[in-house]
Amino acid sequence: MSSSPHDALFKAALGDPQHAGAVLRSVLPQVVVEAVEWPTLTRRPGSFVDPVMRERHTDLLFSAAWRDHADALMYVLFEHQSTDDASMAYRLLRYKVRIWERWQAEHPDVNALPAIVAVVLYHGATPWSAPRSFGELLDVPASGRPALDPYLVEFTYVLGDLPNTSDDELRARVTSSLAKLALMCLKHARRRADFLEILGNWADVLRDVFRAPGGREALALAMRYILLVSDHVEPEALQALLDREIGLEAKDSIMTAGQRFIEQGVQQGIQQGVQQGERGLLLRLLRKRFGDQIDASAEQRITAATAVQLEIWTERLLSATTLTELLAD
DSSP: OOOHHHHHHHHHHSSHHHHHHHHHHHHOHHHHHHHHEEEEEEESEEESSSSGGGTOOOEEEEEEETTEEEEEEEEEEEEESOOOOOOOOHHHHHHHHHHHHHHHHHHOOOOOEEEEEOOOOOESSSSOOOOGGGGGGSOOGGHHHHHHGGGOOOOOEEEEGGGGGGGGHHHHHHOHHHHHHHHHHHHHHTTOTTTTHHHHHHHHHHHHHHHHTTHHHHHHHHHHHHHHHHHOOHHHHHHHHHHHHHOOOGGIIIIIHHHHHHHHHHHHHHHHHTTTHHHHHHHHHHHHHHHHGHHHHHHHHHHHHHHHHHHHHHHHTTTTTSSSHHHOO
Protein backbone atom coordinates (compact mmCIF):
# COMPACT_ATOMS: atom_id res chain seq x y z
CA MET A 1 0.00 0.00 0.00
CA SER A 2 1.06 3.55 -0.59
CA SER A 3 2.41 5.44 2.42
CA SER A 4 1.58 8.95 1.20
CA PRO A 5 -0.75 10.95 3.47
CA HIS A 6 -2.37 12.24 0.26
CA ASP A 7 -3.20 8.64 -0.69
CA ALA A 8 -4.63 7.94 2.75
CA LEU A 9 -6.94 10.97 2.61
CA PHE A 10 -7.91 10.29 -1.02
CA LYS A 11 -8.79 6.65 -0.46
CA ALA A 12 -10.49 7.04 2.90
CA ALA A 13 -12.55 10.13 2.05
CA LEU A 14 -13.23 9.51 -1.63
CA GLY A 15 -13.30 5.72 -1.60
CA ASP A 16 -16.91 5.93 -0.42
CA PRO A 17 -19.25 6.13 -3.45
CA GLN A 18 -21.33 8.84 -1.78
CA HIS A 19 -18.36 11.20 -1.49
CA ALA A 20 -16.63 10.08 -4.68
CA GLY A 21 -19.84 10.60 -6.62
CA ALA A 22 -20.09 14.17 -5.32
CA VAL A 23 -16.62 14.94 -6.68
CA LEU A 24 -17.08 13.08 -9.95
CA ARG A 25 -20.35 14.88 -10.70
CA SER A 26 -18.50 18.18 -10.22
CA VAL A 27 -15.73 17.43 -12.75
CA LEU A 28 -17.26 15.15 -15.41
CA PRO A 29 -18.87 16.70 -18.51
CA GLN A 30 -22.55 17.40 -17.89
CA VAL A 31 -23.62 15.03 -20.67
CA VAL A 32 -21.89 12.17 -18.82
CA VAL A 33 -23.33 13.24 -15.45
CA GLU A 34 -26.84 13.14 -16.90
CA ALA A 35 -26.29 9.74 -18.56
CA VAL A 36 -25.21 7.91 -15.38
CA GLU A 37 -27.54 6.37 -12.79
CA TRP A 38 -25.58 7.73 -9.80
CA PRO A 39 -27.34 5.74 -7.03
CA THR A 40 -25.80 2.61 -8.61
CA LEU A 41 -22.23 3.90 -8.19
CA THR A 42 -20.24 1.10 -6.54
CA ARG A 43 -16.59 0.84 -5.60
CA ARG A 44 -14.84 -2.11 -7.20
CA PRO A 45 -12.14 -4.03 -5.32
CA GLY A 46 -8.52 -4.22 -6.29
CA SER A 47 -5.87 -1.87 -7.65
CA PHE A 48 -4.51 -1.60 -11.15
CA VAL A 49 -1.34 0.28 -10.27
CA ASP A 50 1.96 -1.47 -11.05
CA PRO A 51 3.34 -3.05 -7.85
CA VAL A 52 6.63 -1.18 -8.35
CA MET A 53 4.66 2.10 -8.49
CA ARG A 54 2.41 1.34 -5.52
CA GLU A 55 4.45 3.57 -3.18
CA ARG A 56 3.80 6.64 -5.35
CA HIS A 57 0.36 6.19 -6.86
CA THR A 58 -3.10 5.11 -5.89
CA ASP A 59 -6.25 4.40 -7.86
CA LEU A 60 -9.94 3.87 -7.20
CA LEU A 61 -12.33 2.07 -9.53
CA PHE A 62 -16.09 2.55 -9.55
CA SER A 63 -18.86 1.14 -11.69
CA ALA A 64 -22.32 2.50 -12.42
CA ALA A 65 -25.26 1.72 -14.67
CA TRP A 66 -26.23 3.92 -17.60
CA ARG A 67 -29.52 5.72 -16.99
CA ASP A 68 -31.12 4.44 -20.24
CA HIS A 69 -29.35 1.06 -20.34
CA ALA A 70 -29.41 -0.42 -16.84
CA ASP A 71 -27.91 -3.74 -17.94
CA ALA A 72 -24.67 -2.09 -19.08
CA LEU A 73 -21.96 -0.81 -16.77
CA MET A 74 -19.57 2.05 -17.18
CA TYR A 75 -16.41 2.31 -15.10
CA VAL A 76 -14.78 5.40 -13.63
CA LEU A 77 -11.05 5.14 -12.92
CA PHE A 78 -10.30 7.77 -10.28
CA GLU A 79 -6.67 8.85 -9.74
CA HIS A 80 -5.05 11.69 -7.85
CA GLN A 81 -1.78 13.51 -8.49
CA SER A 82 0.25 15.94 -6.39
CA THR A 83 2.82 16.38 -9.19
CA ASP A 84 2.60 16.76 -12.95
CA ASP A 85 3.13 13.50 -14.88
CA ALA A 86 4.00 13.67 -18.57
CA SER A 87 3.15 9.98 -19.05
CA MET A 88 -0.22 10.07 -17.28
CA ALA A 89 -2.20 9.15 -20.41
CA TYR A 90 0.01 6.09 -20.99
CA ARG A 91 -0.31 5.06 -17.35
CA LEU A 92 -4.09 5.31 -17.53
CA LEU A 93 -4.14 3.25 -20.73
CA ARG A 94 -2.28 0.46 -18.95
CA TYR A 95 -4.81 0.60 -16.09
CA LYS A 96 -7.69 0.45 -18.57
CA VAL A 97 -6.25 -2.64 -20.27
CA ARG A 98 -5.94 -4.39 -16.89
CA ILE A 99 -9.55 -3.53 -16.04
CA TRP A 100 -10.74 -4.93 -19.38
CA GLU A 101 -8.63 -8.07 -18.89
CA ARG A 102 -10.27 -8.65 -15.51
CA TRP A 103 -13.70 -7.96 -17.03
CA GLN A 104 -13.12 -10.55 -19.75
CA ALA A 105 -11.94 -13.13 -17.22
CA GLU A 106 -15.10 -12.59 -15.16
CA HIS A 107 -17.44 -12.41 -18.20
CA PRO A 108 -16.02 -14.92 -20.72
CA ASP A 109 -19.29 -15.07 -22.69
CA VAL A 110 -19.66 -11.30 -23.13
CA ASN A 111 -17.97 -9.72 -26.14
CA ALA A 112 -18.70 -6.04 -25.44
CA LEU A 113 -16.35 -4.17 -23.12
CA PRO A 114 -17.53 -1.57 -20.61
CA ALA A 115 -16.67 2.06 -21.20
CA ILE A 116 -13.97 3.40 -18.86
CA VAL A 117 -13.77 7.11 -18.08
CA ALA A 118 -10.51 8.18 -16.42
CA VAL A 119 -10.54 11.09 -13.96
CA VAL A 120 -7.37 12.62 -12.50
CA LEU A 121 -7.72 14.85 -9.43
CA TYR A 122 -4.74 17.22 -9.42
CA HIS A 123 -3.64 19.14 -6.32
CA GLY A 124 -0.06 20.15 -7.10
CA ALA A 125 1.73 23.47 -6.73
CA THR A 126 2.51 24.08 -10.42
CA PRO A 127 0.12 24.19 -13.39
CA TRP A 128 -0.70 20.84 -15.01
CA SER A 129 1.14 20.67 -18.35
CA ALA A 130 1.02 16.96 -19.26
CA PRO A 131 -0.83 15.93 -22.43
CA ARG A 132 -4.48 15.27 -21.72
CA SER A 133 -4.96 12.92 -24.67
CA PHE A 134 -3.07 9.71 -25.37
CA GLY A 135 -2.61 10.62 -29.05
CA GLU A 136 -0.34 13.51 -28.08
CA LEU A 137 2.20 11.00 -26.75
CA LEU A 138 2.54 9.25 -30.11
CA ASP A 139 5.48 10.30 -32.27
CA VAL A 140 3.71 10.68 -35.60
CA PRO A 141 4.74 13.16 -38.36
CA ALA A 142 2.19 15.95 -38.66
CA SER A 143 1.87 15.35 -42.38
CA GLY A 144 0.81 11.74 -41.87
CA ARG A 145 -1.41 12.29 -38.87
CA PRO A 146 -4.78 12.71 -40.64
CA ALA A 147 -4.32 9.45 -42.55
CA LEU A 148 -3.06 7.51 -39.52
CA ASP A 149 -5.50 8.81 -36.89
CA PRO A 150 -8.19 6.16 -37.55
CA TYR A 151 -5.64 3.43 -36.77
CA LEU A 152 -4.21 4.90 -33.56
CA VAL A 153 -5.30 4.52 -29.94
CA GLU A 154 -6.89 7.72 -28.71
CA PHE A 155 -8.65 8.83 -25.52
CA THR A 156 -8.68 11.85 -23.25
CA TYR A 157 -8.87 11.86 -19.47
CA VAL A 158 -10.81 14.28 -17.28
CA LEU A 159 -8.66 16.61 -15.16
CA GLY A 160 -10.05 17.86 -11.86
CA ASP A 161 -7.70 20.83 -11.45
CA LEU A 162 -7.91 21.87 -7.79
CA PRO A 163 -5.36 24.72 -7.98
CA ASN A 164 -7.47 26.38 -10.68
CA THR A 165 -10.76 25.79 -8.90
CA SER A 166 -11.82 28.54 -6.51
CA ASP A 167 -12.95 27.74 -2.99
CA ASP A 168 -16.37 29.14 -3.84
CA GLU A 169 -16.62 26.70 -6.75
CA LEU A 170 -15.69 23.79 -4.49
CA ARG A 171 -18.40 24.78 -2.05
CA ALA A 172 -21.01 25.18 -4.78
CA ARG A 173 -20.23 22.21 -7.00
CA VAL A 174 -19.38 19.45 -4.49
CA THR A 175 -22.40 18.25 -2.54
CA SER A 176 -20.70 16.07 0.11
CA SER A 177 -19.28 17.92 3.14
CA LEU A 178 -16.52 15.35 3.68
CA ALA A 179 -15.54 15.56 0.01
CA LYS A 180 -15.47 19.37 0.26
CA LEU A 181 -13.23 19.21 3.31
CA ALA A 182 -10.91 16.64 1.73
CA LEU A 183 -10.52 18.67 -1.46
CA MET A 184 -9.91 21.87 0.48
CA CYS A 185 -7.20 20.15 2.54
CA LEU A 186 -5.55 18.68 -0.56
CA LYS A 187 -5.60 22.12 -2.17
CA HIS A 188 -4.34 24.30 0.69
CA ALA A 189 -2.92 22.39 3.69
CA ARG A 190 0.63 21.95 2.37
CA ARG A 191 1.21 25.42 0.99
CA ARG A 192 -0.78 28.09 2.81
CA ALA A 193 0.75 29.71 5.88
CA ASP A 194 -2.74 31.01 6.72
CA PHE A 195 -4.31 27.54 6.51
CA LEU A 196 -5.88 27.71 9.98
CA GLU A 197 -7.65 30.92 8.96
CA ILE A 198 -8.90 29.21 5.81
CA LEU A 199 -10.05 26.23 7.88
CA GLY A 200 -11.91 28.59 10.19
CA ASN A 201 -13.76 29.99 7.17
CA TRP A 202 -14.91 26.42 6.47
CA ALA A 203 -16.22 25.91 10.01
CA ASP A 204 -19.71 25.16 8.73
CA VAL A 205 -18.27 22.29 6.69
CA LEU A 206 -16.32 21.02 9.73
CA ARG A 207 -19.53 20.95 11.73
CA ASP A 208 -21.41 19.16 8.95
CA VAL A 209 -18.68 16.52 8.74
CA PHE A 210 -18.61 16.02 12.52
CA ARG A 211 -22.39 15.67 12.84
CA ALA A 212 -22.78 13.18 9.99
CA PRO A 213 -22.75 9.41 10.68
CA GLY A 214 -19.13 8.39 11.25
CA GLY A 215 -18.23 12.06 11.51
CA ARG A 216 -15.80 11.71 14.41
CA GLU A 217 -13.60 9.32 12.43
CA ALA A 218 -13.93 11.41 9.26
CA LEU A 219 -12.83 14.55 11.06
CA ALA A 220 -9.92 12.65 12.61
CA LEU A 221 -8.78 11.65 9.14
CA ALA A 222 -8.71 15.25 7.92
CA MET A 223 -6.95 16.52 11.07
CA ARG A 224 -4.35 13.78 10.78
CA TYR A 225 -3.67 14.78 7.18
CA ILE A 226 -3.29 18.45 8.10
CA LEU A 227 -0.74 17.72 10.83
CA LEU A 228 1.28 15.43 8.59
CA VAL A 229 1.58 17.75 5.61
CA SER A 230 1.47 21.29 7.02
CA ASP A 231 4.51 23.16 8.32
CA HIS A 232 2.28 25.97 9.59
CA VAL A 233 -0.22 24.21 11.86
CA GLU A 234 0.53 23.26 15.46
CA PRO A 235 -1.56 20.58 17.22
CA GLU A 236 -2.57 22.98 20.02
CA ALA A 237 -3.82 25.62 17.59
CA LEU A 238 -5.72 23.04 15.59
CA GLN A 239 -7.30 21.67 18.76
CA ALA A 240 -8.33 25.17 19.82
CA LEU A 241 -10.01 25.74 16.47
CA LEU A 242 -11.91 22.46 16.78
CA ASP A 243 -13.04 23.32 20.32
CA ARG A 244 -14.20 26.74 19.18
CA GLU A 245 -15.88 25.84 15.91
CA ILE A 246 -17.42 22.40 16.36
CA GLY A 247 -19.87 23.69 18.97
CA LEU A 248 -20.59 23.62 22.69
CA GLU A 249 -22.69 20.47 22.46
CA ALA A 250 -19.58 18.53 21.39
CA LYS A 251 -16.96 20.36 23.45
CA ASP A 252 -16.43 17.66 26.10
CA SER A 253 -15.97 14.91 23.57
CA ILE A 254 -13.72 17.06 21.40
CA MET A 255 -11.51 17.98 24.35
CA THR A 256 -10.76 14.30 24.86
CA ALA A 257 -11.39 12.60 21.55
CA GLY A 258 -10.17 15.54 19.47
CA GLN A 259 -6.76 15.50 21.12
CA ARG A 260 -6.68 11.73 20.73
CA PHE A 261 -7.37 12.14 17.00
CA ILE A 262 -4.45 14.49 16.69
CA GLU A 263 -2.06 12.45 18.81
CA GLN A 264 -2.98 9.18 17.14
CA GLY A 265 -2.73 10.78 13.73
CA VAL A 266 0.76 12.09 14.43
CA GLN A 267 1.81 8.80 15.99
CA GLN A 268 0.43 6.64 13.18
CA GLY A 269 1.80 8.94 10.52
CA ILE A 270 5.30 8.83 12.00
CA GLN A 271 5.24 5.07 12.44
CA GLN A 272 4.07 4.59 8.87
CA GLY A 273 6.70 6.99 7.59
CA VAL A 274 9.50 5.32 9.57
CA GLN A 275 8.44 1.90 8.32
CA GLN A 276 8.81 3.18 4.76
CA GLY A 277 12.18 4.83 5.51
CA GLU A 278 10.73 8.36 5.60
CA ARG A 279 12.97 9.70 8.36
CA GLY A 280 12.42 13.19 7.01
CA LEU A 281 8.86 13.06 8.35
CA LEU A 282 10.11 12.33 11.87
CA LEU A 283 12.67 15.13 11.60
CA ARG A 284 10.03 17.61 10.46
CA LEU A 285 7.72 16.81 13.35
CA LEU A 286 10.63 16.98 15.81
CA ARG A 287 11.46 20.45 14.49
CA LYS A 288 7.84 21.48 15.05
CA ARG A 289 8.06 20.16 18.63
CA PHE A 290 11.59 21.25 19.64
CA GLY A 291 12.52 23.97 17.15
CA ASP A 292 16.18 25.00 17.09
CA GLN A 293 17.16 22.12 19.37
CA ILE A 294 17.19 19.93 16.24
CA ASP A 295 20.74 20.73 15.18
CA ALA A 296 23.17 18.89 12.88
CA SER A 297 24.09 16.46 15.65
CA ALA A 298 20.45 15.49 16.28
CA GLU A 299 19.84 15.10 12.53
CA GLN A 300 22.87 12.82 12.26
CA ARG A 301 21.62 10.63 15.12
CA ILE A 302 18.22 10.23 13.46
CA THR A 303 19.73 9.55 10.05
CA ALA A 304 22.00 6.84 11.49
CA ALA A 305 19.45 5.31 13.87
CA THR A 306 18.31 1.73 13.69
CA ALA A 307 14.67 0.78 13.14
CA VAL A 308 14.39 -0.11 16.84
CA GLN A 309 15.75 3.28 17.93
CA LEU A 310 13.38 5.08 15.58
CA GLU A 311 10.43 3.14 16.96
CA ILE A 312 11.38 4.04 20.55
CA TRP A 313 11.81 7.73 19.71
CA THR A 314 8.53 7.74 17.82
CA GLU A 315 6.71 6.39 20.87
CA ARG A 316 8.27 9.12 23.01
CA LEU A 317 7.44 12.02 20.70
CA LEU A 318 4.15 12.90 22.37
CA SER A 319 5.30 12.36 25.96
CA ALA A 320 8.91 13.59 26.11
CA THR A 321 9.25 17.14 27.44
CA THR A 322 12.79 17.70 26.12
CA LEU A 323 14.80 16.53 23.13
CA THR A 324 17.37 14.98 25.47
CA GLU A 325 14.65 12.90 27.09
CA LEU A 326 13.30 11.78 23.72
CA LEU A 327 16.69 10.73 22.33
CA ALA A 328 17.95 9.09 25.51
CA ASP A 329 19.35 5.57 25.06
